């Protein structure tokens with residue numbers, strides 16, 4: 001029989017991998033412009049975003065949505081995402097390292 005302690009550990013592993021997995025999944029749409037490691041692309045005029053603080057990434061995304069910052073090329077990719085999507089994306093981006 002699995003102990004309660006083990007169940008909690010399994011649950012933790014399951015939810016934490018699901019969390020990371022969703023960030024990676026969501027990031028796939030960003031790769032075209034920001035690169036696979038978030039290194040940015042001069043040709044797309046898209047900045048490096050890898051390693052950025054989560055609060056900054058979340059603020060930037062919300063500023064694009066609100067129009068406080070204009071980014072018409074990127075808007076279609078983020079306009080249908082939720083705040084929890086932004087949180088997961090920003091956590092994933094925070095861990096990216098430019099090679």
Ligand code: HEC
Nearest residue numbers: 029030032033044045046047049057060071073074077089
């Ligand atoms: C079609 C190209 C394109 C796609 C796709 C795209 N971006 Fe961008 N992104 C840009 C450009 C161009 C800028 C620079 C905008 C500016 O001048 O402020 C930018 C800026 C940003 C910034 C602000 C960086 C800073 O230092 O202020 C963040 C954060 C960001 N993108 C995240 C994302 C995420 C997350 C995704 C995927 C959901 C994504 N982008 C998809 C083109 C794109």
